[in-house]
Amino acid sequence: MEPTIRLEKVSTIYEGERRPAVRDISLILNENELIYVVGPNAAGKTTLLETINGLLSTSKGEVFVLGLNVRVRGKDVRREIGYVPQDFMVEPGEPYTALDVVLMGRYGKIGVLNKPDEYDLERATEAMRLMGVDELTNRPMGKLSGGQQQKVMIARALAKEPKILLLDEPFSNLDPDSREKVPALIGQIHEERSMTTIVVTHDVHQMLKRCRRVIVMNSGRIIADETPQKALAILERPTGSRAAELLT
Amino acid sequence: MIWLDLVIIQRALIGCLLAGLLTGLIGVFVVRMRLSAIGYSMSHGAFAGAALGVAASVNPLLTALSFSGATALLIGPVADKARLHADTVTSIAFPLNMALAFIFLTLSPQIGLSSEVASVLWGSIISMTNNDLVYMTALCASTVALIHFFWKELFAIMYDRKLAEADGINTKPFVYFIIFLVGLVVTLSLKLVGGILIFALLFNPASSALQFLHDMKKIVIVSPAIGSMTCVSGLMVSLVLDLPVGSCIVLVSTFIFGLSVLLSPKRRRKEVKQ
Numbered sequence: 001m002e003p004t005i006r007l008e009k010v011s012t013i014y015e016g017e018r019r020p021a022v023r024d025i026s027l028i029l030n031e032n033e034l035i036y037v038v039g040p041n042a043a044g045k046t047t048l049l050e051t052i053n054g055l056l057s058t059s060k061g062e063v064f065v066l067g068l069n070v071r072v073r074g075k076d077v078r079r080e081i082g083y084v085p086q087d088f089m090v091e092p093g094e095p096y097t098a099l100d101v102v103l104m105g106r107y108g109k110i111g112v113l114n115k116p117d118e119y120d121l122e123r124a125t126e127a128m129r130l131m132g133v134d135e136l137t138n139r140p141m142g143k144l145s146g147g148q149q150q151k152v153m154i155a156r157a158l159a160k161e162p163k164i165l166l167l168d169e170p171f172s173n174l175d176p177d178s179r180e181k182v183p184a185l186i187g188q189i190h191e192e193r194s195m196t197t198i199v200v201t202h203d204v205h206q207m208l209k210r211c212r213r214v215i216v217m218n219s220g221r222i223i224a225d226e227t228p229q230k231a232l233a234i235l236e237r238p239t240g241s242r243a244a245e246l247l248t
Numbered sequence: 249m250i251w252l253d254l255v256i257i258q259r260a261l262i263g264c265l266l267a268g269l270l271t272g273l274i275g276v277f278v279v280r281m282r283l284s285a286i287g288y289s290m291s292h293g294a295f296a297g298a299a300l301g302v303a304a305s306v307n308p309l310l311t312a313l314s315f316s317g318a319t320a321l322l323i324g325p326v327a328d329k330a331r332l333h334a335d336t337v338t339s340i341a342f343p344l345n346m347a348l349a350f351i352f353l354t355l356s357p358q359i360g361l362s363s364e365v366a367s368v369l370w371g372s373i374i375s376m377t378n379n380d381l382v383y384m385t386a387l388c389a390s391t392v393a394l395i396h397f398f399w400k401e402l403f404a405i406m407y408d409r410k411l412a413e414a415d416g417i418n419t420k421p422f423v424y425f426i427i428f429l430v431g432l433v434v435t436l437s438l439k440l441v442g443g444i445l446i447f448a449l450l451f452n453p454a455s456s457a458l459q460f461l462h463d464m465k466k467i468v469i470v471s472p473a474i475g476s477m478t479c480v481s482g483l484m485v486s487l488v489l490d491l492p493v494g495s496c497i498v499l500v501s502t503f504i505f506g507l508s509v510l511l512s513p514k515r516r517r518k519e520v521k522q
């Protein structure tokens with residue numbers, strides 16, 4: 001059976017850079033798998049997510065998502081992926097309500113020339129209710145707190161009814177209470193909807209509690225693909241020791 | 249106060265209403281997609297084209313249309329090819345078009361600032377023909393229809409192009425479409441305000457509407473209304489004070505923008521918070 005996500009020796013290099021942001025990455029994720037990706041800043045975590053959804057083109061190797069080559073069928077792949085980018089904040093005064101933003105998540109899926117209908121609206125309001133932001137429906141996005149905006153962005157990704165969920169630091173602006181509740185909720189929705197989910201985070205505590213598989217990245221490479229406990233042990237070693245061992 | 253033929257005034261009024269509506273509507277996308285330099289570039293592209301028309305004794309509208317069309321068609325692909333922001337490429341096209349315009353005007357067989365050259369520079373309501381109004385009406389109708397059909401995609405791109413792309417929307421054709429539309433709108437509005445001042449009409453009404461409203465759907469209705477009102481008021485001021493129409497329209501639109509910044513509830517609430 002074709003894995004949901006398959007990366008074959010993938011490298012992605014940014015325009016003007018000499019060193020790839022992710023290097024020679026091979027990775028397989030099966031249906032309904034939930035993994036956390038951890039690593040220091042500039043480890044290549046965000047680049048990995050944007051390589052998977054095809055927002056960034058690979059300089060080497062191929063990415064297959066849902067059996068489709070992302071290089072060729074990027075648009076079709078992205079219609080099935082719910083993506084929450086890192087630190088996405090809206091300026092105060094932006095003319096978009098929270099509901100606009102959540103509903104917008106479905107636009108790619110709806111297709112050109114089709115208008116959102118009752119079903120789309122129901123999915124959007126359901127996702128907002130799940131994330132506990134249904135009372136903010138008509139509030140301007142820019143007037144919401146950082147944590148509320150982050151929940152709206154997660155609701156936006158869920159409203160799409162994606163087969164794959166890519167979350168880049170989705171809990172960073174949440175208050176302590178939500179930092180416990182939202183990851184648990186993501187785990188629950190992941191189970192219920194059989195989504196393949198990748199969560200990039202710095203929150204080791206959540207990593208230990210919420211998944212069975214952790215990818216540790218450093219300098220653009222995957223240096224470990226382990227259970228959370230083993231991944232934690234690697235992370236707690238002196239900086240670079242495991243990385244140095246694997247890179248030489 | 250100047251007295252003009254009633255037909256000329258009627259044409260000017262209708263022209264003002266249509267140009268204000270068009271620039272106000274398309275301006276929302278220019279402002280929200282941060283394509284401001286495109287406004288400058290298009291207007292100066294049209295200006296260079298019109299100057300070529302004057303120099304070559306060809307209908308300036310046609311040459312203006314070709315120049316702004318070519319500029320519009322080239323900006324998007326060149327920006328993508330050079331991996332530069334569209335604003336950067338337009339900033340390169342802007343002085344190029346100006347340089348070409350001055351060369352064409354220098355080569356013009358007409359001496360000094362002839363009426364045709366002046367109408368390209370500053371606009372001239374007297375030179376507005378029935379054909380111009382027909383073109384503008386057709387462009388108005390097709391622009392409104394296209395925006396209605398592709399509103400969903402344009403709305404998402406205006407929010408954030410990268411996110412729209414991440415949702416599976418192919419953003420490129422829509423951005424190119426807006427750039428091309430800007431070229432057409434600018435060219436057809438050139439006779440009213442002139443090549444130098446036209447971009448004020450692209451930014452001021454949309455920026456004024458954004459001071460008051462939180463709903464994008466309302467903004468795309470209010471901005472064209474402000475645009476039309478601005479153009480008609482500017483025309484009236486120009487007729488009463490016997491001043492150039494384009495300049496009066498720009499002064500009125502800047503005044504409305506200043507007023508909306510002062511009265512903006514968004515700004516007031518922010519100040520109260522501070």
